[in-house]
Amino acid sequence: MNANYLQTPVVYLKGVGPNRAETLKSELGIETCQDLLNLFPNRYIDKTQYYKISQLQRSSADVQIIGKVVHLKTVEQKKGSRLVARFKDDTGEIELVWFRGQKWLRENLKLNIPYVIFGKCNWYNGTFSMPHPEMEPLSAHEQGTKVYMQPVYPSTEKLSNKGVTNKVISKMLQQLFIEMNGKFSESLSDKLLHELKLLPKPAALFNIHFPKSQELLAKAQFRLKFEELFYIQLQLIGKNVSRKKKIKGFPFNEVGDYFKDFYSNKLPFELTGAQKRVIKEIRADLGSNAQMNRLLQGDVGSGKTIVAVMTMLLAIDNGFQACLMAPTEILANQHYQGISELLEGTEITCALLTGSVKKSARKPIHEQLENGELNILIGTHALLEDKVKYKNLGIAIIDEQHRFGVAQRSKLWHKNEFPPHILVMTATPIPRTLAMSLYGDLDISVIDELPPGRKPIKTVHRYDANRLKVFRFIRDEIEKGRQIYVVYPLIQESEAMDYKDLMDGYESIARDFPQPKYQISIVHGQMKPADKEYEMNRFVRGETQIMVATTVIEVGVNVPNASVMIIESAERFGLSQLHQLRGRVGRGADQSFCILMTSHKLSAEAKTRLETMVATNDGFEIAEVDLKLRGPGDIMGTQQSGLLNLKIADIVKDNDILKSARYYALQLLKEDPSLSKPENLIIRHMYAQLVKHKNIWTYIS
Numbered sequence: 001m002n003a004n005y006l007q008t009p010v011v012y013l014k015g016v017g018p019n020r021a022e023t024l025k026s027e028l029g030i031e032t033c034q035d036l037l038n039l040f041p042n043r044y045i046d047k048t049q050y051y052k053i054s055q056l057q058r059s060s061a062d063v064q065i066i067g068k069v070v071h072l073k074t075v076e077q078k079k080g081s082r083l084v085a086r087f088k089d090d091t092g093e094i095e096l097v098w099f100r101g102q103k104w105l106r107e108n109l110k111l112n113i114p115y116v117i118f119g120k121c122n123w124y125n126g127t128f129s130m131p132h133p134e135m136e137p138l139s140a141h142e143q144g145t146k147v148y149m150q151p152v153y154p155s156t157e158k159l160s161n162k163g164v165t166n167k168v169i170s171k172m173l174q175q176l177f178i179e180m181n182g183k184f185s186e187s188l189s190d191k192l193l194h195e196l197k198l199l200p201k202p203a204a205l206f207n208i209h210f211p212k213s214q215e216l217l218a219k220a221q222f223r224l225k226f227e228e229l230f231y232i233q234l235q236l237i238g239k240n241v242s243r244k245k246k247i248k249g250f251p252f253n254e255v256g257d258y259f260k261d262f263y264s265n266k267l268p269f270e271l272t273g274a275q276k277r278v279i280k281e282i283r284a285d286l287g288s289n290a291q292m293n294r295l296l297q298g299d300v301g302s303g304k305t306i307v308a309v310m311t312m313l314l315a316i317d318n319g320f321q322a323c324l325m326a327p328t329e330i331l332a333n334q335h336y337q338g339i340s341e342l343l344e345g346t347e348i349t350c351a352l353l354t355g356s357v358k359k360s361a362r363k364p365i366h367e368q369l370e371n372g373e374l375n376i377l378i379g380t381h382a383l384l385e386d387k388v389k390y391k392n393l394g395i396a397i398i399d400e401q402h403r404f405g406v407a408q409r410s411k412l413w414h415k416n417e418f419p420p421h422i423l424v425m426t427a428t429p430i431p432r433t434l435a436m437s438l439y440g441d442l443d444i445s446v447i448d449e450l451p452p453g454r455k456p457i458k459t460v461h462r463y464d465a466n467r468l469k470v471f472r473f474i475r476d477e478i479e480k481g482r483q484i485y486v487v488y489p490l491i492q493e494s495e496a497m498d499y500k501d502l503m504d505g506y507e508s509i510a511r512d513f514p515q516p517k518y519q520i521s522i523v524h525g526q527m528k529p530a531d532k533e534y535e536m537n538r539f540v541r542g543e544t545q546i547m548v549a550t551t552v553i554e555v556g557v558n559v560p561n562a563s564v565m566i567i568e569s570a571e572r573f574g575l576s577q578l579h580q581l582r583g584r585v586g587r588g589a590d591q592s593f594c595i596l597m598t599s600h601k602l603s604a605e606a607k608t609r610l611e612t613m614v615a616t617n618d619g620f621e622i623a624e625v626d627l628k629l630r631g632p633g634d635i636m637g638t639q640q641s642g643l644l645n646l647k648i649a650d651i652v653k654d655n656d657i658l659k660s661a662r663y664y665a666l667q668l669l670k671e672d673p674s675l676s677k678p679e680n681l682i683i684r685h686m687y688a689q690l691v692k693h694k695n696i697w698t699y700i701s
């Protein structure tokens, strides 16, 4: 065997030729034999079963039958001729039909000898017919290398007219396996192979392409998926470990007066168990001499703000400043007001910096920040401007990470001599296992408990035709002193139309809820920030009963007296957005409601989203469904993590393998952090290759 054989371009394989090689390269990214080896089938056609004709059903998928051709004739038609065979076994008869290749078949098909045929049966004119079956004399079938599960390679349906079919790929692979003669190098340690009872590499590769049985195929798939996820985990965890080793952070050893005073005298409520646990985790990080990089996940309304405040107090107790960055002005404002209120009666100074803060007001903020008079700065992107210089920023808290990219996070970093501690807060939960994998570079805390006394929000789905009933319901709730949100979608591509919907909706509500009895606020993205704030504040103060808005209110707005959320055109929102919007109600002690309004025309996916919303209030459950519906591509962070370049594993379906891969990777790094024990040298070698080439399958062979 030639050791470099796997690096040979596929064009040198028999029967490939320059045209096919070009198609393989441009369509499937296959240049070398190694690329070919790592082209894994999408699915398999089961050829372990033989059907009797009497067992066929009208909905049968691909079937394999043994029988004989008893009659063959050409049927002439206007559109051209077709060749029709009567095919019989001892239980019945079907038709085989060909439109192409008739001449060859007429000359070569033999009557009355047993054939194995394979294909899809259609029910047509009272009989089953199989167009263009694959067929082979039974004698040849029994002698040949038996294919039990026939692999179907990606894109082959699309590429068959360019000469790249499943058969062609299998033939190429056959040559490759003969040439390699089983000499593929192992890429996992003996220990792992043994402990997890994994197939050795050569057997796994062989059975993924030429499965000898269902059982061996399952083992081959498990082994290769495990390997793929294991190395990704190893890399993510490795990064985390080296970050911890390298990046020093300011130690906040002191739990000082501000924190203690706040905890004992100023907390407006008892912390939930989850809040206490998370604060403990944060304190441990801050006292550890290493920079904290922590993601705080908590469902909407779970009480992340108080955790943020207490974290900032720890920084201030240790002589440092803190900042909090929010994705929108409304939110920054709200945080500023809420936090100022919480800190009333303390000496802590706190300022707000957003795009709409005037130049004259900015100057003193800049100065106080630089000379250390200012303890806390709250704001939007404006916090990232070059003019903003801290005396000693100890911690940066970032609300809603999906709106701040990683690059912006690191911009904050460079504002300081040492990097500040970072706490990222998100109310868009992502499934735990996915979070573990995506944020290998962040530690994760979860607030998985809501403050006591909250009544679960009742969610219903109503069609537009029931609007009058819904309006009646709103009226009753307003009578009881509650406030109502009515939210319209605003999607960039159809902004003008959406805007019209919003204004039409506003007018119709204004007609049904006339002044002076009813007061209505309206907030949308095209308003000036000052006007938005004015309208928002009227609602917050309870001067208006109805807030008509676009999704600008999606994150964070907190009006505990608002108890009804009406979402118009709910079918146009994604699940996590619906959940966020719903989270604007249910913040007080009253029973809250969410009404999802839609037209009658709903796609299957939209129906699933609505049903999920009606069925559960749990953000993590919703996140799981969302992930299944949308796939991981849209979830923030998946792009960078390499989890989307998976060749064989699927992070949604193979969640259990992912967990086990992570467990073993953690275990290994704990026992042998530098991977220097002799039994781990294979892994060390693979890991080095992985870091070098970035893609795990360029080296795994």
Ligand SMILES: Nc1ncnc2c1ncn2[C@@H]1O[C@H](COP(=O)(O)OP(=O)(O)OP(=O)(O)O)[C@@H](O)[C@H]1O
Residues within 6 Å of the ligand: 269, 270, 271, 272, 275, 298, 299, 300, 301, 302, 303, 304, 305, 306, 426, 427, 451, 452, 555, 556, 557, 558, 560, 583, 587
């Ligand atoms: N332990 C607690 N007991 C009672 N009320 C609490 C507790 N913690 C927080 N709250 C209250 O719950 C409400 C929601 O808290 P907060 O705004 O911090 O939620 P959040 O996690 O930031 O949610 P969102 O992401 O939706 O803004 C607030 O009115 C807050 O005062």
